[in-house]
Amino acid sequence: MIKSAAVVNYAPEKGSVEIREINKPEIGEDDVLLEVVNVGVCGSDLHQWTADHSWPVNYPVVLGHEFGGHIAATGSRVKNWKEGDRVVSETAAIINPDSPMSRAGLYNLDPDRKGFGYGVDGAMTKYVRVPARCLHHVPGQLSFEQACLTEPCCVAYNAVVENSRIKPGDRVIVLGPGTIGILCAAVAKLCGANVAIVGLETDRHRLDIARQYGVEPITGDATEWAKRKDGLGADFIIDAAGASITLKIALQLVRPNGHITKVGWGPQPLGFSLDPLVQKNVTLQGSFSHNWPVWEKVISLLASGSLDVKPIIGGVWPITEWHEAFEKMHKGEVVKSVLKPV
Ligand SMILES: [Zn+2]
Numbered sequence: 001m002i003k004s005a006a007v008v009n010y011a012p013e014k015g016s017v018e019i020r021e022i023n024k025p026e027i028g029e030d031d032v033l034l035e036v037v038n039v040g041v042c043g044s045d046l047h048q049w050t051a052d053h054s055w056p057v058n059y060p061v062v063l064g065h066e067f068g069g070h071i072a073a074t075g076s077r078v079k080n081w082k083e084g085d086r087v088v089s090e091t092a093a094i095i096n097p098d099s100p101m102s103r104a105g106l107y108n109l110d111p112d113r114k115g116f117g118y119g120v121d122g123a124m125t126k127y128v129r130v131p132a133r134c135l136h137h138v139p140g141q142l143s144f145e146q147a148c149l150t151e152p153c154c155v156a157y158n159a160v161v162e163n164s165r166i167k168p169g170d171r172v173i174v175l176g177p178g179t180i181g182i183l184c185a186a187v188a189k190l191c192g193a194n195v196a197i198v199g200l201e202t203d204r205h206r207l208d209i210a211r212q213y214g215v216e217p218i219t220g221d222a223t224e225w226a227k228r229k230d231g232l233g234a235d236f237i238i239d240a241a242g243a244s245i246t247l248k249i250a251l252q253l254v255r256p257n258g259h260i261t262k263v264g265w266g267p268q269p270l271g272f273s274l275d276p277l278v279q280k281n282v283t284l285q286g287s288f289s290h291n292w293p294v295w296e297k298v299i300s301l302l303a304s305g306s307l308d309v310k311p312i313i314g315g316v317w318p319i320t321e322w323h324e325a326f327e328k329m330h331k332g333e334v335v336k337s338v339l340k341p342v
Contacts, residue, residue, distance in 0.1 A: 002023070002024045003021040003022060003023060003024075004021065004022060004024065004125050004126035004127060004341065005019050005020075005021060005125065005126075005319060005320055005341070005342055006019070006020055006021070006022045006062045006121075006124060006125035006126075006319070007019060007062065007063045007064065007124035007125070007319055007322045007339075008020040008022070008060050008061070008062055008063070009045075009048045009049065009057065009059065009060065009061055009062075009063050009118075010059055010060040011059055011060075012051060012057065012059065013051060014049075014050055014051040015049065015050075015051075016049075016051070016059075017048075017049045017063065017322070017326075019319070019320055019322070020060075022062065022121075022125060024126075024127050025121065025127060025128065025129040026129070027073060027075050027129050028075055028129075028131075029075040029076045029077040029078075030075050030077050030078060030131055030132055030133070031075045031078070031129050031130060031131050031132065032071045032072075032073065032074050032075065032078060032081055032087075032129075032130050032132055032135065033071070033072045033073040033074075033127055033128075033129060033130075034067070034069050034070070034071060034072065034087065034089060034123070034127065034128050034129075034130045035069045035070050035071075035072040035126065035127055036067050036068075036069040036123045036125065036126060036127070036128060036341050037068060037069040037070065037144035037148075037340070037341075038067065038068060038069070038144040038145050038147075038148040038316070038338050038339070038340055039064040039066060039067040039122075039123045039124050039148055039319075039338070039339050039340075039341075040064075040066030040067070040148045040149050040151070040152065040336060040337070040338050040339075041064075041066075041322075041325055041326060041329055041336070041337040041338070041339060042064075042065060042066055042117075042151075042152065042179075043178055043179065043180070043242065043329075044065075044117070044118070044265075045063045045064065045065075045117060045124075045326070046326055046329060046330050047242075047265075048063065048117075048118065049063075049326055050330070052267070053118075053267075054265060054267035055118060056118070057118045057119075058114075058118065058119055058120070061117065061118060061119075061120070061121055061122065062117070062121040062122045062123070062124055062125050062128075063117045063122050063124045064116065064117050064122035064123040064124035064125075064339070065091045065115055065116040065117040065122050065123065065151060066123075066148050066149060066150075066151040066152060067088070067089060067116075067122075067123035067128065067148050068086070068087060068088040068089070068138055068144045068147040068148045068150070069086075069087065069123075069144065070083075070084055070085065070086060070087070071083055071084060071085045071087060071135075072127065074132070075132070078132045080132075081132055081135060085135075085137065086137065086138040086139075086140070086144075086147075087135045087136060087137060087138060088135075088136050088138055088147050088148065088150045088151075088295075088299070089116070089123075089128075089130045089134045089135055089136075090134040090135075090136070090151075090290075090291075090292070090295060091115045091116055091117075091134075091151060091289065092107055092108055092110075092113050092114075092115060092134065092289070093114055093115055093116045093119060093120045093130070093131065093134065094112070094113065094114035094119060094120060095107040095110045095112060095113050096110055096112040099111070099112060105291055105292065105293075106291060107291060108288060108289035108290060108291050109288065109289075116128070124319050124322065124339055124341075125319065125341055126341040126342075136150070136295050136296065136299055137299075138299065139299070139303040141303060142299075142302055142303045145313060145316060145338055146302060146308075146309050146310065146313075147299075147302065148338060149179075149302075149309040149312075149313070149336065149338075150295065150298055150299060150302060151290075152179050152180055152183055152336075153183050153187075153298045153301070153302065153307060153309065154289075154290035154294045154295055154298050155180055155183070155263065155287075155289065155290060156180055156183035156184040156186070156187045156263075157187055157290065157294050157297060157298050157301075158287055158288075158289065158290040158291075158294050159180075159184055159238060159240075159261050159263040159287035160184050160187040160188050160191065160238060160261075161187065161191065161294075161297075162287075162294065163261050163285050163286075163287040164236055164238065164259060164261045164285065164287075166188050166191040166192075166193050166235075166236055167191065167192070167193070168191065168192025168193065169192065169193070169194070170188075170191075170192075170193040170194070170235040170236055171193065171194050171196075171226070171229060171234045171235050171236075172185075172188045172193040172194065172195045172196070172234060172235065172236045172237075172238065173195075173196050173197075173198060173222055173225070173226060173234045173236070173237050173238070173253055174188070174195065174196070174197040174198065174215070174237075174238045174240055175197075175198050175237065175238070175239045175240060175241045175246045175249060175250060175264075176197075176198070176199065176239070176240040176241030176242065176246065176264055177197050177198075177199040177203045177206040177207050177209075177210050177217070177335075178206070178240060178241075178242070178264075178335065179312060179335055179336045180240045180263060180264065181197060181199075181210075181238070181240035181241070181264075182197065182206070182209065182210045182213065182312055182335060183307075183309075183312070184238045184240050184263065185197045185210055185213055185215040185238075186213040186215070186307060187307070188215075188236075188238070189213055189214050189215060190301070190306060190307065193235075193236070195214075195215040195216070196215060196216040196217070196218050196222060196225045196234075197210045197215050197216070197217055197218065198218045198219075198220075198222045198249075199217070199218075199219060200219065200220070201219055201220070202332060203219070203332060204219065205332065205333065206332055206335050207219065209311050209312060209335055212311045213311070222249075222253055223252065223253065226253040226254075226255075232255040232256060233253055233254050233255030233256070233258060234253050234254060234255060234258065235255060235258055235259065236254075236258065236259050236260075236261065237250040237253055237254050237258070237259075237260045237261070238261050238263065239260060239261065239262045239263065239264055240263050240264045241264045241266070242264050242265055242266050243264070243266040243268065244266040244267075244268045244269065244270050245266070245268070245270070245271075245272075246264070246266075247260070247262065247270065247284075248270075248272050250262075251274075251276040251277060251280070251282065252276070254280065254282050255280070256280045256281055256282075257280070257281050257282070258280065258282055258283075259282070259283045259285065260282060260283070260284050260285065261285045261286075261287050262284065262285070262286050262287065263286075263287045263288075309336075312335040312336045313334075313335075313336050313338055314328060314329070314333070314334020314335055314336055314337055315328070315334060315337060315338070316338045316339070316340055317337060317338070317339055317340070318339070318340055318341075318342045319339045319340065319341055319342060320342055322339060325337035325338075325339055
């Protein structure tokens with residue numbers, strides 16, 4: 001049996017991640033075996049490592065859900081895919097195809113959904129088992145270092161386009177300059193909005209990277225920018241910070257009848273009044289994951305170069321050096337770390 005190194009999250013305690021040698025996975029008749037070329041490190045991988053996540057994890061599990069590579073083998077019932085195809089994979093590894101959400105094409109919201117990297121083994125290893133329905137073709141001109149970031153781009157596209165419907169000329173403030181925040185800002189720019197992104201003093205490096213997308217970086221208080229046009233506030237606030245308290249800031253910055261989309265997670269309870277939401281007649285929208293049409297749109301944006309993820313990639317590490325790659329992202333020294341199987 002061929003063994004491969006894998007980044008395994010083995011227990012719920014903080015720091016329970018290590019390299020283990022694992023067997024090549026068996027595939028079912030509707031699956032492909034995907035040979036991973038690159039896998040992105042996600043904030044949620046970091047959250048599982050530092051044990052401040054708020055979702056159930058099926059320990060031990062191989063981390064990683066942002067990945068692309070070549071098809072190495074196909075199950076007996078797999079049609080339209082063949083060995084050698086360049087692909088990226090969606091994250092909903094397990095869904096109930098008969099649930100009303102799945103039947104509506106919103107399988108990302110199926111309560112039975114289980115994703116790579118927490119529900120089933122993910123891609124921080126050489127081979128991963130992937131249901132064929134998760135696959136999308138990657139055009140030849142798009143490198144895997146970039147293509148493996150299709151997933152966070154889809155999170156941003158779903159938050160900004162599908163769940164916010166931003167229009168040209170809108171004033172948009174993104175809270176939190178992590179990967180999702182910067183990509184939300186970049187997609188809002190593609191929609192023709194005026195965009196600012198807000199971070200802390202310690203986020204300076206990440207805010208500088210955001211500047212490359214033509215968005216205005218703001219450290220600390222964004223009230224002046226929010227009110228600059230007519231004194232009323234921003235049309236849209238995209239909350240991509242990993243804390244609940246930023247909703248309070250969003251409620252301050254949004255204009256009457258404006259819209260807040262929350263895409264960042266934070267398990268802490270809220271400790272403030274939601275009265276401004278009522279008084280300002282504000283729409284509060286959650287945004288979770290993505291589905292097939294979003295992936296197709298994002299891949300075409302990446303392939304054409306309209307959406308360029310190169311500025312956020314802080315480096316590529318072999319998976320055996322996962323700790324350095326995680327640490328650099330955790331400290332905010334890089335926006336996005338990318339790994340490569342060994
Ligand atoms: Zn992710």
